[in-house]
Amino acid sequence: MTGRKLRLGVNIDHVATVRNARGSAWPDPLRAALLAEAAGADGITAHLREDRRHIRDTDMEALRAGLGIPLNFECAATDEMQAIALRLKPHAVCLVPEKREERTTEGGLDVASDQNRLTSYIAPLRAAGCRVSMFIGHDSRQIEASARIGAAVVELHTGHYSDLHAEGRLDEAEAELAALRNGAALADSLGLEVHAGHGLTYDNVAPIAAIPQVIELNIGHFLIGEAIYLGLGPAIEEMRRRMDEARR
Numbered sequence: 001m002t003g004r005k006l007r008l009g010v011n012i013d014h015v016a017t018v019r020n021a022r023g024s025a026w027p028d029p030l031r032a033a034l035l036a037e038a039a040g041a042d043g044i045t046a047h048l049r050e051d052r053r054h055i056r057d058t059d060m061e062a063l064r065a066g067l068g069i070p071l072n073f074e075c076a077a078t079d080e081m082q083a084i085a086l087r088l089k090p091h092a093v094c095l096v097p098e099k100r101e102e103r104t105t106e107g108g109l110d111v112a113s114d115q116n117r118l119t120s121y122i123a124p125l126r127a128a129g130c131r132v133s134m135f136i137g138h139d140s141r142q143i144e145a146s147a148r149i150g151a152a153v154v155e156l157h158t159g160h161y162s163d164l165h166a167e168g169r170l171d172e173a174e175a176e177l178a179a180l181r182n183g184a185a186l187a188d189s190l191g192l193e194v195h196a197g198h199g200l201t202y203d204n205v206a207p208i209a210a211i212p213q214v215i216e217l218n219i220g221h222f223l224i225g226e227a228i229y230l231g232l233g234p235a236i237e238e239m240r241r242r243m244d245e246a247r248r
């Protein structure tokens with residue numbers, strides 16, 4: 001499973017954040033997603049949160065209908081989200097923990113403590129043809145539990161690594177990186193497809209992109225921010241260039 005091309009999934013949630021700040025129809029997440037597609041994104045990720053703070057149900061429907069590249073539907077493991085996913089049948093469903101008070105997804109999903117429920121939760125999604133992904137930390141317990149419940153993919157949470165890197169705590173960032181590398185190798189050995197994401201930027205992406213078992217990165221906030229300066233297409237192309245360079 002190693003040595004494959006590294007895919008870039010672009011998360012367009014924060015296009016909706018800007019739109020919602022004015023309560024208008026602009027900017028349109030689908031238009032941004034189509035620009036991302038034209039710039040070389042391999043997939044689009046959108047997180048339909050319980051409180052609909054950015055992406056809305058109508059955005060998910062428009063993305064599902066309008067995209068030529070795979071849609072990764074990120075959501076909490078609730079009955080409401082399962083029903084929406086079963087109706088839309090996106091390429092992938094990424095399950096994340098969700099707390100109302102958080103600004104972004106803070107930690108990984110606790111798959112190990114919720115194995116029985118998650119096994120039956122993902123069964124109809126798998127039967128509908130969705131690739132089910134667990135957004136987890138690099139802890140071996142969570143990786144092994146993800147394999148046991150029948151998930152196809154794990155997305156390793158790179159938020160802690162990104163924070164340490166941004167704070168200049170480079171020894172700790174290196175230790176976190178080593179743990180992510182071990183986690184990726186374990187997941188791959190268990191037959192899981194390995195993705196990674198959260199907090200990735202031009203400055204910190206290379207060591208994550210270089211992990212051979214990782215075959216997809218999902219990146220949102222930084223790219224949407226960078227698009228203010230460069231435009232979305234060039235911002236994505238530069239990320240793609242850095243990922244490919246790190247992979248060589």
Ligand code: PXP
Binds near residue numbers: 074094218219221
């Ligand atoms: N992957 C998952 C599962 C996420 O929850 C997020 C944030 O929505 C991302 C990737 C992208 O993180 P960021 O916006 O920090 O690039």
